[in-house]
Amino acid sequence: MTTTATDPTAAGSLPGSRGFDELPRLMGLMTGDEKHGPAATSTLDALWVLYDRVLRVSPATAADPDRDRFLLSKGHGPMAYYAVLAAKGFFPTDWLPGFGTYDSPLGHHPDRTLVPGVEIGSGSLGHGLPLAVGTALGLRAQGRTGPAVWVLIGDAELDEGSNHEALAFAGPAGLDRLHTLVIDNSSATHGWRGGIASRFEAAGWSATTVDGRDHRALYEAFRAPHPGRPHAVVARVEPKAPARQTAPARAA
Amino acid sequence: MDTMRERFAAVTSRLLDEDPRLAVVLADIGADGFADAARRHPERVVNVGIREQLLVGVGGGLALAGLRPVLHTFASFLVERPFEQLKLDFGHQGTGGVLVSAGASYDWPSGGFTHMAPGDVALLDTLDDWTVHVPGHPDEAETLLREAAAAGDDKVYVRLSVQVNEMPRPVGGAGFDTVREGRRGVVVAVGPMLDSVLAATEGLDVTVLYATTVRPFDGRALRAAAGAAGSSDVVLVEPYLAGTSTRHANDALADRPHRVLGLGVGRQELRHYGQLAEHLAAHGLDPQGLRARITGFLGA
Numbered sequence A: 001m002t003t004t005a006t007d008p009t010a011a012g013s014l015p016g017s018r019g020f021d022e023l024p025r026l027m028g029l030m031t032g033d034e035k036h037g038p039a040a041t042s043t044l045d046a047l048w049v050l051y052d053r054v055l056r057v058s059p060a061t062a063a064d065p066d067r068d069r070f071l072l073s074k075g076h077g078p079m080a081y082y083a084v085l086a087a088k089g090f091f092p093t094d095w096l097p098g099f100g101t102y103d104s105p106l107g108h109h110p111d112r113t114l115v116p117g118v119e120i121g122s123g124s125l126g127h128g129l130p131l132a133v134g135t136a137l138g139l140r141a142q143g144r145t146g147p148a149v150w151v152l153i154g155d156a157e158l159d160e161g162s163n164h165e166a167l168a169f170a171g172p173a174g175l176d177r178l179h180t181l182v183i184d185n186s187s188a189t190h191g192w193r194g195g196i197a198s199r200f201e202a203a204g205w206s207a208t209t210v211d212g213r214d215h216r217a218l219y220e221a222f223r224a225p226h227p228g229r230p231h232a233v234v235a236r237v238e239p240k241a242p243a244r245q246t247a248p249a250r251a252a
Numbered sequence B: 001m002d003t004m005r006e007r008f009a010a011v012t013s014r015l016l017d018e019d020p021r022l023a024v025v026l027a028d029i030g031a032d033g034f035a036d037a038a039r040r041h042p043e044r045v046v047n048v049g050i051r052e053q054l055l056v057g058v059g060g061g062l063a064l065a066g067l068r069p070v071l072h073t074f075a076s077f078l079v080e081r082p083f084e085q086l087k088l089d090f091g092h093q094g095t096g097g098v099l100v101s102a103g104a105s106y107d108w109p110s111g112g113f114t115h116m117a118p119g120d121v122a123l124l125d126t127l128d129d130w131t132v133h134v135p136g137h138p139d140e141a142e143t144l145l146r147e148a149a150a151a152g153d154d155k156v157y158v159r160l161s162v163q164v165n166e167m168p169r170p171v172g173g174a175g176f177d178t179v180r181e182g183r184r185g186v187v188v189a190v191g192p193m194l195d196s197v198l199a200a201t202e203g204l205d206v207t208v209l210y211a212t213t214v215r216p217f218d219g220r221a222l223r224a225a226a227g228a229a230g231s232s233d234v235v236l237v238e239p240y241l242a243g244t245s246t247r248h249a250n251d252a253l254a255d256r257p258h259r260v261l262g263l264g265v266g267r268q269e270l271r272h273y274g275q276l277a278e279h280l281a282a283h284g285l286d287p288q289g290l291r292a293r294i295t296g297f298l299g300a
Helices: A020-031 A044-054 A079-087 A093-098 A128-141 A161-170 A196-202 A215-222 B004-018 B031-040 B052-064 B075-080 B083-092 B120-124 B138-149 B191-200 B219-229 B246-252 B276-282 B287-298
Strands: A069-072 A149-154 A178-184 A206-211 A231-236 B022-026 B045-047 B068-074 B098-102 B130-133 B155-159 B177-180 B186-190 B207-211 B213-215 B233-241 B259-265
Touching (some): A020 A079, A020 A093, A044 A079, A044 A149, A044 A215, A044 A231, A079 A093, A128 A149, A128 A161, A128 A178, A128 B052, A128 B083, A161 B052, A178 A196, A206 A215, A215 A231, B004 B022, B004 B031, B004 B138, B022 B031, B022 B052, B031 B045, B052 B068, B052 B083, B068 B075, B068 B138, B075 B083, B075 B098, B075 B120, B098 B138, B120 B130, B120 B155, B138 B155, B186 B191, B186 B219, B191 B287, B207 B219, B219 B246, B246 B259, B259 B287, B276 B287
Parallel strands (some): A069 A149, B022 B045, B022 B068, B130 B155, B186 B207, B186 B233, B233 B259
């Protein structure tokens, strides 16, 4: 679980950017606590590998039409996202302690109009993948075949029907610059029989499932070739909580 | 005369040739009208299939990528079904696009209530900063569609209908147009209601304003008309849910004693099929029904 040599084209090579080891401290600035539950950190490793080694976007290119796009659809628990963006210099780390306060641009769900480098305002589930499909179509229509579009969703977010509309369309449409990262912390109420990747594969996507804490495996999955089809990476992490066993509402 | 929808497809197809920023998103409905345009511009005419949430999400994504999306389907599937997508995928993202609906309140009465959307404008009214065009004639629809396509990153709704006035009027800009002047009150006719309003007010001493752009609401024109008429009694005649614009009329006249009557489609589902004219009559929106209620209210 170590980061290897940095891709020289990615944001990680920027002078002054911080390393993965800094992220717990940055997240601690938002909560006053450096120990975070799995829900808050479920996305941390995957986000880091993306921003450090895969995405061609940096603070200097955040408005470049040919930048790679990363859309955080799962806008809940964005501390890891904010920590990564701050570590990469998209905004000052001294924004972090204000997390969620009235005058802070950093809310409990991100707002693209307030935070540099944030591509979509999110929080309501099921919007990111359709927006990513439209973004990929829009880039292609302008002849911008370089930029990759990435969207991060949660396994429970995959329950939303809007995601299935997008998933079913993107495969046959051959949107090969579109990438979906599914963080699977087993929080979907009914689960996904046959596995999440099978849903994407059935719709004509390339799909792979990896350990969401293994940076090398994540990197390889992110960079896997997928000619002519969109690509999904399912990153498995520890379960969010044993909610299905406890049934708190009925026990109360 | 072609229908507004036919004009929409023809005009927008031409605009696609002229404006490389324009893109059309469809959800199967209306796709035939864009078949030629889709051959010429396969990457800017996108049919997502019967997926209305995706229709709006894709439109929002196209706008994020810098294009000007035009989204089309029936009003019930464009505004009502994916309403949260409209709220978040355009407004919250700080982007815009053009929604072009068909079907209106009851363009296809024999299709029943599943294809009726009298509440569309009221629903959009819960969101900020949407321009709403309600043309009353295909020629007006063409002008307003061209205006909408060229309106930068504005959020624009164009409500097309088979209900039309006999003759087109000059439209465009955002203002209400004075059709008749009188002294007993002001009647605002929205889009396709104009002919019926003119018939209903024949011989009455009232001012008639014609409104095809209802949002922003031209409160200034209403105030001026009320001032000129010497009466702040106002009747709004809208082809969608009754009272949709009443709040705006009240706001425009807030500094003076006034009365407002909002006429339009009733809330209660009729559970009748039939023809457009029968639905207009049932909602009191035919000339006889309008005349009775307008004269009753104005004492004219």
